[in-house]
Structures are given as structure tokens and as C-alpha cells.
Amino acid sequence: MVLLWGSLHDSPMQEVKEELERVNAPILVVDQKNVLQSQMHLNLLSNSGTIEYCDKKYNCSDIQSAYIRTYDFTKFASFKSTDYNDPSFYKAAQFEQQMTLMLEHHGGVVVNRISNGYSNCSKPYQMEIIKGLGFEVPDTIITSSPEYAKAFLAKHERIIYKSISSYRSIVSCLTLKDMKRLNDVVWCPTQFQNYVEGVDYRVHVLGEKIFTTKIISSASDFRYSKDTELVDFQLPVEINEKCYKLTKHLGLHFSGIDLRCSRNNEWYCFEVNPSPGYTYFSNGAGQRITEELGSFLLS
């Protein structure tokens, strides 16, 4: 059976579930909102274990593949306790850890093992990997020195700032009129990049297949814009190859890669997402990623 672990309020998880049901595939959906009705008995030494979920038992050995789209379980409304001393917190945390461990050591296809997504937790660290595989990356500094930040802004005239970690942030622009705001960097090293003018693309690499969406938007962060248009697109062959190599280098079966083609026809890569929320792009551009992902999990 295919294990689906995450939240059914999540669009990719819901679509994959419906696709696997459409082809009558045996599935086990472990919804994180039911974490307090979940228990794992795992023996890594003998590579065996059982999952108890909502009063039913399942053998881990029956899991042929898995799709993971997990969230912070403490944020679910059904999980009332966020006190670390509460026994229910320990029970939930233990289950989440045991599930992660089981999937880390599972011999089947796991889309994607959580450890293979670690590079995304430090953006500059991931950027080193991206650059090493031949993509352009923006000029970048990380600083808690206002003068250093101001010199960077003066050099580029338009810069952006965004989070270093996987904490979600809105990419925001600064121009020369924002110089005074840079005095605030003293409290925490902040990442700045030069603003690259160009056209955005989101690439999904799934196994051997590549799906590209061209993004047409007026905002510096299209995710938060109302005028975004999505179009199915074919990348140049060499860019396709770089995206494929980058995904494989990171040990991922499925990735979401953010690209921008500059006005000088240089291809910049900003990020590789190891758990892409692909439905926004595939539905907007008419791509059959859900069907392919379902086939991939069953292959």
C-alpha cells in the first residue's frame, strides 16, 4: 500500500489521495490532525513495525511507497496541548519522530525522505549547492552591520531581503529610499540579495520527468499577487538537465525549483523545494503532475 502522511486540508495530499483512489490503489492515509489517535511500534534493528491509527493496525512491511507533506503538528486545532510537560505532547512527538525514523530507513520509494530536504532549511547553504551545479545565483550578503547593508543597497540600488531558514517569509524589495530601515539589522543577521529583473519559472522534477510553468506577474513575490498568470513551458535542454542533476544531487524524487531568466538570458536559481506545493502550478498550467505522482508511487 501507499502511505500518505500529512494533512487532508493540503491540496497536493488531497489530490494524490483522490488519484490513488481513482485507480483503486491500496492506501493508508495518516492525517496529522489525528496524531493523538496514532501510535508506532518500531524496531529498526529488525526493520519491522506497526502503525496503530484510529484503532486499526497496519504493518510497516506492507508499505511499498510513501508521500509526505507534513506540517507542525502542534498547530492543528485538534491538538490542544502545546505544553511540553503534557503527556499528550510527548505521545504526539514520539509518534511523529518514529514515523520519520521509519520512513528514513524504509527500503521503498519515499517522496521525499525528510533528511534529503535539509538543505532547504538554510537558504545560503543550499545556494552553494545550486551555484556548484552551474546555475547563476544573486549577489548575496548576510549582515548585522547597517553600514555594510547600506553599501550593498547603494551598489545595486534595488535589493530584496528574505529569510535564511525555512521559516516562510514574503520576499520584499528595498530601494534607495529605504536606507534608514537598514539600521534595524543590528538585532539579527539578515540576508539581502540584488534584485534580478526577469521572468519567473517554476520547475517540477518528478523522477525522469520535468514540468515547467512560466509565471507572469507584476509582483516581486508572485505567490502573494492577484494578477499572476501560469503557462505550461518547455525549458532549453541544458536548463532541464541542470534541474534534473540538482534534484538528483539532493537525493530527491520530486522537487520544485524556482528559476528566473534575466534580461541578459542568464538563468538564476533561487531555491529547491523538497516538498513542493505543486497543485497551484499544475492546475494553473494544465499539467498532469498528480497523475504522474500517483503512477510514480505505484511503480
Next chain:
Amino acid sequence: MIVITCSNLDDNAKLLKAKWPNNNAILLSVNDLTSQGWEVCFEDFSRSKFVAEEKVWPVTDIEGVVNLLPFIAPFELFKIVEEDRKYVASELNAFLFYFFSKFSCPFLNNPSMFNLSGPFIKQEEWIINCRKTGLLVYPQKENNKQFYQSFNATHSISYINGIVYGDRSDNYERRMKHIAEITGLNHFTLHLKEEEGQEYFHSVSTYPTINNEEALSRLINYFQN
């Protein structure tokens, strides 16, 4: 200089610095991470600067790193307003991991994404690692967390950069080197429990022993050689 990363509350780190020969060690505490002066250039990292003991230094001054700070905890960000601490802690963990990934000098130990003072290995995975090296694992340890509370270690063996020392180190030299190889650690202490003539895996620690002269001497020698 040798950089010692540490919590603001770690007195052992101050002790280590005081004992370092030629005053050649400096503390990089959580307070320094939220201080003015960090300048990191992605394109030319050698031009970057860092903050330690509230002063700004060039990164080229760093000859080695002793990582006594596994992660930055939000509660310790005394200069940050409470509602921002979780975000800032996340940013600093990610930043410091990237920062140290740029160095090829000696580390004790090399940071990983979720553990700045070594690889992120869970207890269950330690049990697998021990089995690979032939170490005995007490059967009840496999799935009974209550058991750990009454299971006390009886002796310990340490490893640093190819050297094994401590109780019965001769018996464990091969296994300790094997553990180092499969985990990537260049320093750790293996704690064992002897029971009815058998020795069982108890736990592993990667925090160096500062108040033991032999351990301290070997730690300093690692960086000086």
C-alpha cells in the same frame, strides 16, 4: 584563533577558554549572534567578518572551532522581544550552519543542519550504529524508554581524531574507530553498562570533558597538530 561556540549560560566554555594555551581561544556566544558586526559575503567569503566576545574579527582569523552549542534556543535570545524569538532562533541556526560550512579548518564536531555540534543521530539510530560495530545492545533498550531511567553507565571510552582513550580502551579501539567512520564524528564518548560480565551500550555524548586533564590535553592537541 580557536573559536568556541557556546550558550550564554555555559560556564564550561569559559573554563575551556581560560585553559587554552597562549590565550588563543575566543568565545562565540548566542549574544554575539544578535550583535552588530556580522558581514558575510557569499561571493567572496574570505572578506567576511564575525562577532565574538562582542568584537568584530575577520573570518581568516579562525583556525579551528570547538562546537559546544548544539542549537540556539529561543529563550536565550535575551536581546530579542519575545514574540520574535522563535523566528530569530530559526534564522540564527540556519545562518550559523551555513557560516561554518564554509570552513575547512579542524572542527569538534562538524555541524549538521539540526545539530550545530555534530551529526543529528537519534537514539534508535545509535543502537543500529552500535550493532554494526559488534557492540551489545541491551534488549530492553530497543523500545522501552522507561528502562533508560534506571540503566546507569558504569564506564566510558572516548575518541578524538583516531585516538581512543579511557576505561578498557584497548578492547574497544577497533569499534570506536568504526563508529567514528560511520557517523563522521571526530570526537565522542561512548558510555557502557557492565552487567553479569557483559558490556552493553548505554549512550553517547559529544560534549567534551573539560575538567579531566587527559581529555583536555587531547582536545587541545587535536587543534595544535
